[in-house]
Amino acid sequence: MTEALKRDYQVCEEIGRGRFGVVRRCELLDPSAAPSSFSSFAVKSIDKSAVSSDDLDSHCLLTEPKVLSLLPPHPNLLRIHNAYEDSSHLHLVLDLCDSPDLQRAVASAGPLPEPEAARILAQLMRAVAHCHRHCVVHRDIKPDNILFDSQGRLRLADFGSAEVISGGEPAAALRGVVGTPYYVAPEVVAGREYGEKVDVWSAGVSAVEIFGAVLRANLRFPPRFFRSVSSTAKDLLRKMLCRDASRRPSADQVLGHQWVTSYGGAEATDLII
Template identity: 30%
Template sequence: MAEAAAGRKTRVGPYELGKTIGEGSFAKVKLARHSRTGDVYAIKVLDRNHVLRHKMIEQIKREISTMKLIKHPNVVQLHEVMASKSKIYMVLEFVDGGELFDKIVNSGRLGEDEARRYFHQLINAVDYCHSRGVYHRDLKPENLLLDLNGSLKVSDFGLSAFSPQTKEDGLLHTACGTPNYVAPEVLADKGYDGMAADVWSCGIILFVLMAGYLPFDDANLMKLYTLICKANVSCPPWFSSGAKKLIKRILDPNPHTRITIAEMLEDEWFKKDYKPPHFEQGEGVSLDDVDAAFNDSEGTS
């Protein structure tokens, strides 16, 4: 798929690329408009040479294929994948309400009912993706977007884990993620269960939403790791007893005794005003574009 410069605008297939709205270590996210429909998308641009150099082709193909199959109202939708000689383009749903993180920065903290509503949506998304064998591993407020109706959308689901994943023991072995949100077992580097690690990160997010600050924080990384591994959570006085109890069960440093999502759905505090997600399962998703985007790069160095 060739890139064509139309005047000042760069085009990728039917999409006209606009300004950069996000940047990672080897990817940029650009705003894009479909030239025929006028619909707005976010296009993630990956550097193909970087992908090849780090032998990430199979990994990324698998992640992207999984992402295409994930259709959930609280997960940013991947529409299609294209490629040029030097780039891989992932066309994503554009979510226009900003980051949940900005809401915390602007409000200081959220009320318990509002925090719980976002937490419900987060857990629904995480639970669904886990059922598809996808673990996020970098859950934090910056990866939680809001649409204009105030619905939460998890971004980068399954696309944050680019390195070789499960080893022979069935555990993940890559310490990734933002330190403050990372589970103790991830830091211990002895292998970890992606489900339990994601649940821990969700607990940190819930705490931050209601407190307006992090439960474990220190400028010194080693001190921060010690705080996380001890997991002595001190909840502020305005947390209800139900919220405190649930947060303590989520921020359990032992992943084997940590609350699971199934158990969370039975928790009294969590169950208040809970609405199970209603959505249609996607049918007939084509993965041809995923294969096509990578085919001419197979075997090249």
């Protein structure tokens, strides 16, 4: 631990472990310096020796703090509050999200009721729309990266695969196969140029994950999983999982869909779990 980190925070118990390091809860030693009413945070300590010389690993290590510092704050984005570095580790102080992520929540509780699923999707798409308005494409949206803070508010996390598109570039300006295979958009797999709508596809697959269903090669709604799912929910999923990115809705258009406005149209401050 760097002396500067220990001077500012009391580092407490481990709350998570990943490929490159450990996440611990930490307490701000001077609560009056807190950026909000909260003094509890998470510190993600990245072991530099675990990061290979592979360009992708190095890119992920450097990209997350860069993108999070560039993006204006949003209630549904994980924020970075401080960064510290020593010879062996990079330490990022982030919002504390001590509730189960979406993957674990669904695995534990099973499929969520439509109103709750819609509120989750609404918060997720607000975060995505905010990123897109500031020319950031996340590129790895999946239930594991959809976290919840102590108030139950959704926080989109893990920007290691994110990319910034300059304002003058066309909507399809990115290349490279990144993300998690199950959730990646077809245009990425095909090796074509792509744009911000890859995030809408991934969010749509995550929505299917919310309902506990399985995607086939062609989008279908097996009665076993979708018997009780409304027609408006299935209509939105068909649109979000359109293989033609030019016909796929934007994040803002998803937020305007009837299913989202009916169930999930309340502001992002709504607490859902």
